[in-house]
Amino acid sequence: MIDVNALVAEDRVHRRLYTDPAVFEAEMERIFERTWVFVGHESEIAEPGDYKTTYIGRQPVILSRHSDGSIHVLMNRCMHRGALVCRAERGNSSVFRCMYHGWVYNSRGDLVGVPYPGGYGPDFDREALALPRAPRVASYRGFVFASLSPEGETLEEHLGKAKDYLDLILDAAPEGTVSVRSGVERYAFPANWKLQIENLLDGYHPNFTHQIAFEIAEDRRGTSGRKANTEGSGALSRSLGNGHGALDYSAINRGYRAGDAAFTRYRQSLEERLGPERAAAVLGADVQLFIFPNLFFQNARQHYRVVRPVAPDRTEVYAYPYTLDGAPEELNRRHVQGLSWWASPAAFGQPDDLEAFVRCQEGLQVTSAEWVLFARGLARQRVLPDGEVVGDVTDEVPQRGMYQAWKRWMADA
Ligand code: FES
Ligand SMILES: [Fe+2]
Known part of the structure; x- marks a missing residue:
């Protein structure tokens, strides 16, 4: 018997969420075998x-x-x-x-x-x-x-507000669609799947976990993600409802889209299709979007990842580069390369995260400390009229939203 109210509060979750095989079993049945x-x-x-x-x-x-x-x-x-x-x-x-x-x-x-x-x-x-x-x-x-459930909300209802962000990402294709034809990067780690989800929406950790990667990037290119992931940078964390969430760097320019000749051609084709205003919004979009329970997009590095829970302490992740249909080949190539620099198994970024997940999984074996904290930014978050919750990029807004959805699915047996 799993008492979800005893496991998830607004600002914290219990260590059993990561370690208990009974919780994992219930997650498979109540979340993965019912939702989209x-x-x-x-x-x-x-x-x-x-x-x-x-x-x-x-x-x-x-x-x-x-x-x-x-x-x-x-x-x-x-x-x-x-x-x-x-x-x-x-x-x-x-x-x-x-x-x-x-x-x-x-x-x-x-x-x-x-x-x-x-x-x-x-x-x-x-x-x-x-x-x-x-x-x-x-x-x-x-x-x-x-x-796997014959009934329930429609896919569009499930996507809800995440659909707006997905549209923003996919509208970057001059033909309106993307293609998945560039293979897959795979990695696995001996820790719970939710550690990966939390991390994909975590703007608090990069300056610490990825300190060395940022130093290398600054050395080579003169820029890194350091500023964007500093408190007060202007980037935002968002909880979109139904467990979906995002880190949104659109308000600050991380310089992913370079203004060369290929880019100019590309921008023109977008403006023709979408009109200047929407094209500007699409070109300015710099979003890491999580769609509950297993899909994550990073549009700056043109890929999405699929998270596959295998066991309470075993997870596999598949990262698929995608290309924008109708965009210049060199532009597609440049963005897809960003994935291998950052997130492939031997890249500069993701392996550091995996080390953090493994340390969490081991640390969470300690039974005298029961709680994992997601309280950051709770007092200063803003709730928009449509229910979206917004906070500083370093705040744990999306994680709180994700665990509220987790709790609803798990309670509703
Ligand atoms: S033919 Fe498939 S198990 Fe026998
Ligand atoms: Fe990271």
Whole structure:
């Protein structure tokens, strides 16, 4: 029995959120198996027969495009004796053939082949043995989400205010869409998944955790993220409702968008499509956006990350660079490179964060101190008329919002 009211208060959460296997189990059931979970981008499965494998919480799924162009999220579990029917990360095939006894399913999950079928009686019901599907699948501007619950709020309701920020990020593409065609950076760490979520929205830590990386950046380029992540810099932390949040550096210029010839061409194409005012807002947007529970964008380094909880003390993260459809190739290349400088497994930034997560996971084994504090900026945060909460970039505003959503999902069993 998990008493969520005893585990989450407005300004703190209990150490058991990170260490207790029962809490992890409940998170998988009550959050990941009910809410909308990001599963992939349509451009990853552009052609009929394209597929990729991924997870909804602990459960393996296949995102596939059928011959008629429709998109399906199939549970990756053979209906015979339970083996994964597809182990490849991605590929193209009109069928999935289980390696164990050779049952064959098509890209919509129908069971289309059984070896030696005479061994089954006349009432063998192939139709009932299709791969189970996620009951709800929906896309927003090419981003595909699935829910294992047949009912609940729509994807657009779930995205809520995060949609405005997602639009701001995706409108940077002159054609209005992005493509995910530049591979994936992967890393894993032996600590709880929520440490990564908290960190993606944490403007308090960079000047300490990333001190050396900032020094190297200043040496090489003359600038770093140091100023932006200093209290009072003008950058903001935001809680957007439904657990979503953002760090918003738009009000200060971090200088990610250089004004060379390629940029001028690019700006013109955006102005043509969006008009000068919206184009200026889009070009000025410098946002780190988290969409609860597993998707994070950093538009300055043109990528998104998908967080996969594996166990209470084990997490995998997949970082996908994306390119802006219609933008000059050199501009896309420059921004995608920012990801490998900062967030690849051997980069200058992210590995320092991983060290912090591992230290937290170990420190949280201490039982005589029970609470993890998220009180920073509580007294000075502002609540806007639409419910959005805004604070200094160094304040723990998004984390508080995330844990209130966590608590709602976990309490509502
Ligand atoms: S487990 Fe898949 S065919 Fe037997
Ligand atoms: Fe960091």
